Amino acid sequence: MSQEIVQLLVDIVKLIIIASVIMGIFTFILLVERKLIGRFTRRYGPNRVGPFGLLQSIADAVKMMLKEEMVPGHVDKVIYVMAPGMALMTALSVFAVIPFARDTVVLPLESLIGFSVYLTPWVADINVGVLYLLAVGSLGSYGIILGGWSSNNKYSLLGALRTSAQMLSYELPLGVAVLSVVVMTGTLRVTEIVEWQTQFAGLAWIVFLQPVAFLIFFISALAEAGRAPFDLPETENELIGGFMTEYGALKFGLFQAAEFVHAMMFCTITVTVFLGGWNMPFLNEILNIMPTPIQALAPVLHLGIFIGKSLAVYCSLIWIRASVPRMRFDQLMAFCWKWLLPIALLNLFATVMGLAITAELLGLW
Amino acid sequence: MLNEVKEAITAPLEVAKAMGITLKQFLRGPVTNQFPDEPAQVYPRFRGRHALKRYENGLERCIGCALCAAACPTECIYVEAAENTDEDRRSPGERYAKIYDINMLRCIFCGYCAEACPTEAVVLEHDFTLAEYDRWDAVYSKEQLLEPNNPEYLVVRDDEVFVKADTWSSK
Ligand code: SF4
Ligand code: SF4
Numbered sequence: 001m002s003q004e005i006v007q008l009l010v011d012i013v014k015l016i017i018i019a020s021v022i023m024g025i026f027t028f029i030l031l032v033e034r035k036l037i038g039r040f041t042r043r044y045g046p047n048r049v050g051p052f053g054l055l056q057s058i059a060d061a062v063k064m065m066l067k068e069e070m071v072p073g074h075v076d077k078v079i080y081v082m083a084p085g086m087a088l089m090t091a092l093s094v095f096a097v098i099p100f101a102r103d104t105v106v107l108p109l110e111s112l113i114g115f116s117v118y119l120t121p122w123v124a125d126i127n128v129g130v131l132y133l134l135a136v137g138s139l140g141s142y143g144i145i146l147g148g149w150s151s152n153n154k155y156s157l158l159g160a161l162r163t164s165a166q167m168l169s170y171e172l173p174l175g176v177a178v179l180s181v182v183v184m185t186g187t188l189r190v191t192e193i194v195e196w197q198t199q200f201a202g203l204a205w206i207v208f209l210q211p212v213a214f215l216i217f218f219i220s221a222l223a224e225a226g227r228a229p230f231d232l233p234e235t236e237n238e239l240i241g242g243f244m245t246e247y248g249a250l251k252f253g254l255f256q257a258a259e260f261v262h263a264m265m266f267c268t269i270t271v272t273v274f275l276g277g278w279n280m281p282f283l284n285e286i287l288n289i290m291p292t293p294i295q296a297l298a299p300v301l302h303l304g305i306f307i308g309k310s311l312a313v314y315c316s317l318i319w320i321r322a323s324v325p326r327m328r329f330d331q332l333m334a335f336c337w338k339w340l341l342p343i344a345l346l347n348l349f350a351t352v353m354g355l356a357i358t359a360e361l362l363g364l365w
Numbered sequence: 366m367l368n369e370v371k372e373a374i375t376a377p378l379e380v381a382k383a384m385g386i387t388l389k390q391f392l393r394g395p396v397t398n399q400f401p402d403e404p405a406q407v408y409p410r411f412r413g414r415h416a417l418k419r420y421e422n423g424l425e426r427c428i429g430c431a432l433c434a435a436a437c438p439t440e441c442i443y444v445e446a447a448e449n450t451d452e453d454r455r456s457p458g459e460r461y462a463k464i465y466d467i468n469m470l471r472c473i474f475c476g477y478c479a480e481a482c483p484t485e486a487v488v489l490e491h492d493f494t495l496a497e498y499d500r501w502d503a504v505y506s507k508e509q510l511l512e513p514n515n516p517e518y519l520v521v522r523d524d525e526v527f528v529k530a531d532t533w534s535s536k
Contacts, residue, residue, distance in 0.1 A: 040387045044395045323383040
């Protein structure tokens with residue numbers, strides 16, 4: 001076998017592993033969310049299945065799978081069946097460009113097969129990574145819209161319409177906020193943005209340099225992921241579940257999973273773009289003075305830090321969900337168009353001006 | 366416009382305040398009563414399943430007058446009286462209840478029966494674990510109701526809910 005084919009196979013295996021691990025983390029996150037929400041309202045949350053309720057998500061998944069799979073008679077069958085999978089798939093595909101660690105691990109297999117195999121801590125490192133993040137991230141709303149449309153039910157359709165309006169609106173401040181980051185770092189490559197943040201002993205987290213962009217990104221991401229207080233697409237009390245109304249069993253479970261993976265995805269993007277990715281301040285400096293065996297552990301350490309940070313961001317999402325009531329739809333729109341977008345644009349303008357002035361002063365032009 | 370600017374300033378403060386409140390509740394810990402594992406707490410005036418009382422000398426208080434059955438809004442009590450004789454004396458009065466059934470599936474635990482009873486024979490006690498596998502098991506006979514019924518999974522609180530409305534929050 002030639003090197004390319006082996007490398008391709010390795011990448012495919014990696015892809016499958018990453019997707020499965022993310023789904024595994026999703027079941028864990030689901031439990032964490034229910035437990036934390038419980039604690040915020042002074043309950044315990046699920047604690048009956050397994051020790052500390054750890055098997056609750058699995059029990060739920062088994063329940064979902066064992067339920068009768070049924071398709072209502074009045075739906076557009078093809079799209080109806082496709083929509084949940086599509087929602088989940090788009091949410092999962094974003095993880096392809098997220099770098100989970102810094103260093104590529106080389107498996108020295110020269111003696112065995114004649115060449116080394118490279119294990120990159122990402123699936124793809126494309127030069128327009130940020131663009132890919134935004135584009136695929138917002139594709140997630142497609143599944144929702146198609147699901148609502150194909151259900152042929154007015155509640156679903158209203159939910160889907162709301163989703164499209166909400167996603168389209170919040171896309172703009174989200175994009176502009178990321179644009180200020182891109183202007184600052186001068187690259188669209190996700191790995192380079194993370195690398196940029198390792199400057200100054202890893203203290204150059206973009207959240208410190210661009211707090212306004214971070215806030216706007218975070219709020220818009222909440223809206224994009226349809227999380228409380230922006231969970232208008234589902235609004236149980238007015239739209240009886242919105243786009244999910246006609247779904248049941250495994251397809252409903254897939255929609256739920258898509259929602260959570262979508263939120264997880266925005267957490268990882270926040271960590272990657274604003275919170276230094278896999279890096280911690282002074283981590284590399286400390287690692288550099290360590291003996292080589294410890295340095296070899298760096299990828300594991302990076303991965304751990306990355307997951308820890310993402311979890312922390314996710315917990316803040318849960319905290320917000322427990323605290324802030326859902327917005328009204330006109331408030332949602334007004335908030336986006338009257339506040340977020342102008343502020344994001346001003347921030348972008350200020351970033352550009354600041355960069356230009358510093359460049360001028362330093363005589364870089 | 367002025368209003369909106371004011372809102373823009375107060376809204377983040379309010380969100381912060383809300384998050385502070387939830388955090389405070391988070392740190393205070395759950396108040397859930399883990400019922401099957403730990404005893405359930407009921408208030409003294411909680412109305413659960415009935416009990417038929419006895420006098421101290423062991424005689425039944427119920428005299429089979431069926432006033433409780435008449436007062437019951439769901440008609441779930443069935444009383445059939447029989448005469449007391451000197452050989453077989455069950456209650457101090459002339460008659461006693463030969464059959465006394467309460468259908469717990471129909472009962473709404475309103476307590477009217479206890480109020481109607483002239484001898485305070487029937488009272489609503491605290492037990493609430495009335496689930497049965499067969500619906501006919503939910504018809505409690507006189508023998509079941511006469512038994513002393515103080516399950517160990519129940520703790521009767523000595524505070525009334527309206528006396529100290531916020532005892533649960535000062536934990
Ligand atoms: S509590 Fe009310 S419903 Fe129940 S038996 Fe007594 S009177 Fe009837
Ligand atoms: S419980 Fe009281 S009201 Fe009912 S039959 Fe007996 S004595 Fe009469």
